[in-house]
Structure formats: structure tokens, C-alpha cells
Amino acid sequence: MTGTMLAVIDDVESGAGTIRTIAARAERHDARLIIYLLTPGPLAAPELAPFGVLYLPDQVLQADSEEQVAKLRSKLVGSPVDLDIRGLFDDVAWLAGDVRRARPIADLAIIGSHETWAIPYLYRRVTEMLALASGGPLVILPPGRSLATVNHAVLAWKPSVEAVRALHDLVSLLEPGARVDIVSCGDQPSHDDDSRGHGVVADYLEHHGFEAGSVWLEQRYDVAEQLQTYALEMGADLLAAGAFAHSRLRELVFGGVTAGLISQTRIPVLLSR
Numbered sequence: 001m002t003g004t005m006l007a008v009i010d011d012v013e014s015g016a017g018t019i020r021t022i023a024a025r026a027e028r029h030d031a032r033l034i035i036y037l038l039t040p041g042p043l044a045a046p047e048l049a050p051f052g053v054l055y056l057p058d059q060v061l062q063a064d065s066e067e068q069v070a071k072l073r074s075k076l077v078g079s080p081v082d083l084d085i086r087g088l089f090d091d092v093a094w095l096a097g098d099v100r101r102a103r104p105i106a107d108l109a110i111i112g113s114h115e116t117w118a119i120p121y122l123y124r125r126v127t128e129m130l131a132l133a134s135g136g137p138l139v140i141l142p143p144g145r146s147l148a149t150v151n152h153a154v155l156a157w158k159p160s161v162e163a164v165r166a167l168h169d170l171v172s173l174l175e176p177g178a179r180v181d182i183v184s185c186g187d188q189p190s191h192d193d194d195s196r197g198h199g200v201v202a203d204y205l206e207h208h209g210f211e212a213g214s215v216w217l218e219q220r221y222d223v224a225e226q227l228q229t230y231a232l233e234m235g236a237d238l239l240a241a242g243a244f245a246h247s248r249l250r251e252l253v254f255g256g257v258t259a260g261l262i263s264q265t266r267i268p269v270l271l272s273r
Contacts, residue, residue, distance in 0.1 A: 005031050006106035006134075008099060008126055010038040011118035012071050018112035018141055019072070023081045025110075025147050032082040034106060036099055037072055038126075039065035040092035040119060049121035050093040058089075065089040096125035100133050108173075109134050113142040113265040127262050131243040131271045137169035138243070140262065140269045147268055150174050153238045154181045154231040156257070159197050162242025166272040167201060170240040171208055173270070179211040181234060185219040185226060224260025231267050243271035 007022045009015030019035060026033040041061055044052035065087040072085055088098050109130045117123035130138045141147060150173050157163055170180070182198050182205075202212035217226060231239045243258050261269050 003031055004034065004106045004108075006034045006036070006104050006109040008036045008038065008109070008111050008130070009116070010040065010095075010122050010126075011116075012037070012068055012075070014116050014118055015112055016072070016075050017143065018110075018116050019076070021141060021146055022110045023076065023079055023083075026081045027079075028148055031107075032084065034104055035072070035083065035085045036102070036104070037065070037069055037085060037087050038095045038099070038122065039068055039087060039089040040095055040122060041090070043092065043119070046119045046121075049119050050091075053091060053093075061089045092119060092122055095122060096129045099126065100129050104134075106134075106136060108137055108139065110139040110141055110147065113140050114263070115143050124262065131258070131262075131273060137166075137270055137272045139238075140265045140271070142265045142267065145268050147173075147238070150178060150237045152179045152181075152234070152236045153240055154183050154227065154234065154236045155201070156227050156239065156241035157182050157184050157198065157201060158242070160242055162244070162273050164242075166240045166242045166270060167204070169272045170238070170270060171205070171210070173238065174210060177209060177211065179213065180205050181213045181215050181230075181236070183215045183217060183227060183230060185217045185223050222260055224257045225264070227257070228261070228264075228266045228269075236267065238268045238270055240270040240272070243273040 005026050007019060023033055041056050042054040043049055044054060069085055069087040076083060088095060090098050111127060114120055114123045139147060153170055155167060155170060182201050198214040202214060205212040217230060227239060241257060
């Protein structure tokens, strides 16, 4: 059961569909929904962020933020969900930090993928912040995908604290009797050596009433892309993975599974740390 959910958007028009999808899950689980609507200062062009900032007096930016909040409220009139819409306005470089400093407490954070954001830079900053510092799981939701029910999930597995956290968070989102494919990329260990833990994870899932399968994929290309392709081919509702098993700096410089899942999200992705 999810008691409180958190959503963050930076544009009412492009983010409204995501908010409705999130609200549908909140309604189904009788959850409270907190929405942060971010209003950055004007930019010469969105792709230039965090550079190209144009000056606007705070009182004008605040009025713009209040107008956007009212606009979002009007789009959600009649929703049975307990809604708490909060507007934040600031320089685009500081808004992700403003959300972190507000310290919202939620059981689950959900944001739309990059296609639903007006400013790509802000999407990356907010996503990384929520994955690293929100204190809870994060779901990235691509357009046209629902999270109303999770009957089939893929768990990207490696023996790490982050992967174990993803396992626990995933269990809280699954429908009773759901199926979970435990998936690893790379060389499969021998039959007598379950050092990668698929058997232990399967036992845990089955003890909780879920169906578990074990899959090993030969690593042929980008792991994030490979995992999403497999999940889509299997018709999964969600892909779960531990976030930033390497340092964030290493992921940014050299790339990594988390960075790949954030930059190109084709299936709902659960990130846990």
C-alpha cells in the first residue's frame, strides 16, 4: 500500500498527462499525492540550460508560478485524490536543490520521462536528486504507459545493496501473485555456484507469494538498453534496478546503467538506492 506519492513536473501542458496517470494510481491505492510544479526563470532556449538565463524580478516569477499552479488545479478539478500542489520558482540551476531542501516525505516518487519535461537539464537534475537523495524509490514513467497495476516485472539483478533495496521496493508495488523475472547480464555462474543470488531472490519472492523466473542475458551492447528491450519483449509492466551502484561522478563521466535508464526510458523504471 502506498500512502503518500510525490510527483514533480516543470510544465503543466506537457506534464498533465503524467499527473493524471499518477493520480489514477493514487486513487486506486487511496494515497495522498503531493505535486511539485517547478517554474524556472526564463531562458534564451531550453537546451542552453543552465546557461542563457534571462533576468526576471522575483515577484513576476512568483506570479507566474502561482498562475501555473492554478492552471494545474483546474485540470484536476473533480479528482477524488487528496491533492497537495506546491509551486516552486527559482533559477533553473537551483530548482532541483529547492525540491531537496523542501524535504518532501513520500512512499513513492514518480516523474515523467524526458519527453514530458520542457527543460531537459532540469529533468536530469531532478531525476538524479530524487534517485540519490529523496530517501525512497523513484519511478520514471514514459508517455503512454500506466502504473495502475504491476502484474509482471523485471528485476535487474546484481549482488549489491542497491539491488536488494530495489527488490524490497518492487515487492511493495506488485499485485498479488505477480511474476518477476530476475535478470542479469554477463556470464552465468555454474549450476553449483549461485554467487549472484538468483536462487536466494527467487526464494524470497516465492515466499511472498510471487512467481519468479531466472534469466541470464549475454551482454552484447548497452546494458540499460538490453534490459529495457527484454522487459518490453516480455510484456513487463515495470523494470526495477538499483540506482547508481557506482558513484554518480563515474556514471556521468563514463556512463552506466542508471544514466542509460534515465536518458532513454522506454518502459516504467523503478530506481532504488
